[in-house]
Amino acid sequence: MRKSAVTLLLALALPVAALAQTPVQYTLAFPNAVHHEAQVSVVFSELKAGPLQVRMARSSPGRYALHEFAKNVYDVQATDSKGKSLAVSRPDPYGWDVSGHDGTVRFTYTLFGDRTDGTYAGIDQQHAHLNIPATLAYARGQEQRPAEVKFELPAGWQVATQLRPDADKGSYYAPNLQYLMDSPTSLGAQKTRSWQEQGRTIELSVLHEGTDAELDDYTAKTKKIVREAAAVFGGLPQYDFGRYTFVVNYLPQTSSDGMEHRNSTSVTSNRPLRGDDVMNNLGTVSHEFFHSWNVERIRPRDLEPFDFERANMSNSLWFAEGFTQYYGDLLMRRAGIFTDDQYCKYTLSGLVGAMLTSPGAARFSPVHMSQQAPFVDAAAAIDPNNRGNTYLSYYYIGGANALALDLLLRQNHKTDLDTYMRAVWRQHGKEQRDYAPANPYTLADLQRVLGEVSRDTAFAGQFFRQHLLGHQLPKFDELLAPAGLLVRRAKAGQASFVGRLSYNAADSTATVGSTLIGSPLYQAGLDREDVVRKIDGQRLTSAKAVQDLLATHKPGDAVAVEYRTRGGVRTTQVTLAEDPTLEVVTYETAKRPVTKAMKKFRAEWLNGKAK
Template sequence: MKFILSILAMFTGLFLTAQTNTYEISFDNAVHHEAVVEATFPDLTSDTVEFRMSRTSPGRYALHEFAKNVYGFEATDSKGNTLTVTRPNPYAWHVSGHDGTINIKYILFANRGGGTYSQVDETHAHLNIPATFMFSPELSERKLEVTFNVREDLDWKVATQLPKVSENTYSAPNLYYFMDSPTEISNYMLRSFKVDGKTINLALHHNGTEAEADTYFEKVKKVVLAEKEVYGELPEFDYGNYTFLACYIPNASGDGMEHRNSTILTSTRSLADGGMERNIGTVSHEFFHAWNVERIRPKTLEPFDFEEANMSGALWFAEGFTSYYTGLILCRAGLESPKEYVEGLAGTFNYVWNSPARQFFNPIEMSFQAPFVDAATSVDPVNRENMFISYYSYGSVLGLALDLSLREKALNLDDYMKLVWEKYGKTEIPYTIQNLHDALNEYAGKSFGDNFFNSYIYKSNMPDYKALMDSVGVILEQLEASPYFGAYVSMGADDSGYAVRRNTSIGSPAYEAGLDNGDIILSINDKPVTTGQSFEDYLAQLNLGEPVEVKFSRYGIEKTTEMVLTPSPDYTFSLMEDKEAKPSKKMLKQRKEWLKVE
C-alpha cells in the first residue's frame, strides 16, 4: 500500500510541476534600464496561446499600456524550435505550432521607480509585476515560480510579499497574487517588529544611515499601532508578514501603492532632507489600505481586470476615507501636533469647498472619473479645474464631516469603520455603496444614515463645517480680505507680464472677465509689472469690489477687459485657544476623543 501511495504521490507531484509556469528575470544591462525576462509554460492544450502585457495595475484605476516597453520577443518549443508569433492587437502576442510547451523571452525597458511602473538601473530593480511580466489569460489559475537573478556585484537582495521557494526563487498560487506582489531588489536595510504574532517589515532602500533607518522605523511602528486601534486588530496577512517597500532615492518617482500584504513607498526626498517628516504620510495612507480597499473591497473592483480599467463609484470611500485617516493617524500617533493637523485641514477643504465641479458630479460620479485621472495620460487639454474634484480630497472632507457628525451623537467614525470591517473586510465579501449606506443606518440610525447619503453622496451638498468644527473647539473662518483672481498665475518667460497657467475657475473674477489659460496679463489699471514681484503682491495694490481694466495678450494680440476683484473664498482652521477664544470643557472633551491626545 505504501508503494502505491508513493507512486501516486510521485505522479501527483509531476502533474503539479507540469502545471507550474516559471519565470526568470536578469539585469545584466541594468545600466541601460533593461531587464531580460524568460518564461516557460508547459502542458499546453490550446493550439494557439495568447501572451499579453497587462494594461492595468492593482491599486491604480486607469490604463497604462505596459506593452509599449517590451521588445525582442521570441518564442520556442521545448526543443528550442522557433514558433510562429502573430500580433492580434497592441497588447498581445499569439504563439502557435508548439509541442505542448512554450518558452518566451523578451527585453523590458524600465525606468520609472514608483508604484505603477518598474525601474531597472544600477541602484536597484524596482518591479511592479504587471509592468514587468507577460501572462497568458487562459493559464491565470496556475501556480507560478519566479527566479530573480540578482546582481551580486551590487549586493542586491530580494524584498517581496511572495513566499520564498529557495534562494532567489519565489512562488505565487495564481496570476492575481503574482500581479499584486511588487518586488524591490537592492542593497536595502531591513527592520522588523512583531504585533499580535504578525511581522511588520520595512525594506528601506535609501542613501542614508542605519541610524536614520532606525529613527524612521520608530515612526512607522507608531503609524501601524495607531491604525490597528481604529479597527481593533490587524488583518490576517498571508504568510504572517506585511512589508513596506520603501525607495527614497534621487532617481525614484514620488508615489505610494497599496497591495494585499505590502506597499510601495517612493520619494526623491531623503530622510536627511525632509523625508523623515514628509514621507511618513504615505506610510499612513498606504497601510490604512491594508483594511480599506485591500480587504474592505468595492464590488466594482472585483475581479480586477488586467485588460480594461475597472470603473468604481466607491473611491470616495476607498481612497477618500483613507485620506481622511492619513493625517488623523499622524496626529494620534504623536507625529504631528493637534495644531499642525487642524491647520493643515485647510488645503484640502478649500479645494473641495470652492470647486465649481460639484455642480456637475457628486462623489460617486467623481469616482467614475478615475480611469481618466489616476496617472492616466492624454495630450489634449482638459477642464479638470472646473469639472473634477479628486475623490481622495472629496472623500476626505466628507470623512471629516461624518466623523464629527457622529461624535455629536456620542458615536464615531472609527466604530463605523469597525462595523464595515466586520461585515465586509474580515469576511472579504466585496461591498456595494448600498451596503455602506445600510451599515451607516445600522450603526447610527436610519434617519442619520439616509440624510448623510442622500445629501452628500448621492447629491453634492456640503455639510455645515463651521458648526462641526466648533464642536471640537476649532474656528473655521474666511481669510482676511485679500484679492481673488481665479486661476494660477506666474511671471511669463520674458518678464513682460503674468501668464495664466491654468483654466480660470467658473464664477471667478477672471472667468467672468473672459480671461483664459495662456493669456498674458500685461497690466491692471495701468500699474506696471515688476520683475520678481508675485502676482499676489501685484493684486494687493488694487481695491476689492471696484472695476479694474485688464490689458492682456492672447495669441500675440493685445486685448482689454474689465474685472471686479472679490475677496478670497478660502478658509482657515485654527484651534480656538490660538485665536484667544476659550473652548468649553465639552469641546475639549470632544477634541480629545477625536484626536486621542491630551
C-alpha cells in the same frame, strides 16, 4: 530513486485538475541594468493544443487608467520544450500569440524600465523597483495557476516582496495571477527592520542613502502608525503568509508615490529620511498601511476581481481612497507625529479648503468623482481639459466627507467613524477566501452599515443622498466648532484675481491659467492662455510687482486689464474678490476661549487609541 518513485505514485493519485496546476515559471536577470533593461523568461507548461495568448497588462491594481505596459517590451522570442523556435504573431498592441508549441512555451523578452514608482518598473545599476503588471507577461487561460519567480541578482542585491519565499528552490511563490500582479518587488541593497505585532511580522525593506539612525527613527514612528491603524479595526488582518512588508525606495532617482497591495505596500520618494521630508514620507506610509484593510480586504465589488485588460471603474473610490486619505493623517495625529496645530495646517485646512472652494465639488458627487478615475489616475493625455471646474479628486472629496461623517456621528449619534469602519470590516472584510474578500461591498452595503452603526437609517439614507450620491457641501464651520476648531479665510481682506498668472520675464506679461467658474477672471471673460499685458495701465515688471499692485486694492475694486486673447488685444474691467483660501485653526491660535467640553471632544477624536 526512491524519491522519484514516490513522486510518480503521488502524481498518479492526483486528480486531473491538480496536474494542471504546474506553476508558471519566471526568471528575471539584469545584465544590462545600467541601460534600464531586464531579461525576462517565462515558461508555460502542460498547455492545451492551439495558440498560446501571451499578454502584458494594460492596467495595474490600485491604478485605474490604462498604462499599456507592452510598450516597453521588445526582443520577443518563443521556443518549445526542445528549444525549437515558435511562430509569434501580434494580434493587437498588447500581446503576442505563440503557435506550434508542444505543450510548453518558453517566452522571452527584454523589458525597459526607468520610472521608479508604484506603477511602472525602475531599473538601473543601483536597484530594480518592479511593479509586476509592468514587468511580467501572462497568458490567457492560465490565470489560476500558481507562479514561481526567480531573480538572478547582481552582487549585493536582496529581494523585498510579499511573494512567499521558497528557500529550497531559491524562488518566490504566488498562488495565482491576481496575487502575483499585486506583489511589488524591490531588488537592491536592502536595509531591513522587522518586528512582531500581534503575532504578525511587520518589516521595512528600505533602499536609501541616509544613516541607520535616520532609519531607526523612521521605524519607530512607523511602529506607532501600525498600532494606531490596528486600534481602529480592533486588530491586524490575517496576512496570508504571516508577514506584511513595506517595500520602500527613497533613492534620488525615485518618483513620489505610494501603492497599496494585499500584504505589502510600495512606497517611493526622492525625499530623504531627514528634516521635514520625514513627515511627508510617513504620511504615505500611514495612508498605504490603512489600505491593508480598506480596499485590499474591504473591497468594492466593482473592483473584484481586477481586470488587467481594461480600465477599471469603481463607484466607491471616495470610500476606498477618500476615507483612507482621512485616516492616513488622523493616524499621524493619533501616533503623536502631528500636533493639533500641524493636523489643522496639513490636513484639515486642505480637506475643508478643497471641498468648499472647488467648483467641481459643488457640481458633482463623490460617486461621480470616483467614476472619473480612469481619466485622472496618472492617465496621460495631451488635450486641454476643464477639470478645474468639473473635478475634485476622490481623495479630497472622500476625505472631506469622512471628516464630516465622523463629526456628525460623534455629535449626534453617540458613535464615531472608527466604529463604522470596524462594522464594515466585520461584514465585508474580515472573511477572506482564496486570497480575496469573500463579501465585497456595494454602495447599498455601505449605507446599510451606516444605518446600523448610527441606529438611524433615515440619517444614513439622507447622508448618502445629499453628500455621496449628491453634492451638498458639509457645514464645516458648525461641525468643527465643538472641537474648538475654526474655519476662516487664510488671507482675509486681500484682493485677488482668484486665478493663476504665470509671469513671463521676456516681455513683462503674464499668461492666464485655466480660470475657475465665478472667479474675477472668468467673469471678465479671460480664459486659459490669454496673456495679460497691463493692469491699471502698468506693465508687469515682475511677479512680485503684480502682488504689490493687488495689495493696493481691496475686494470689490475694479481694475483695468489689458490682455491679448485669440481675438486680439482687449481691455476689460476685472472686479477683484477676496482671496478664497481657507484654513482651519484651533481656537487657541485664533485667541478664542476654549471650553472643557471642546477639549474633551477634541481629545476623544484626535488622541491615540492604541493600548
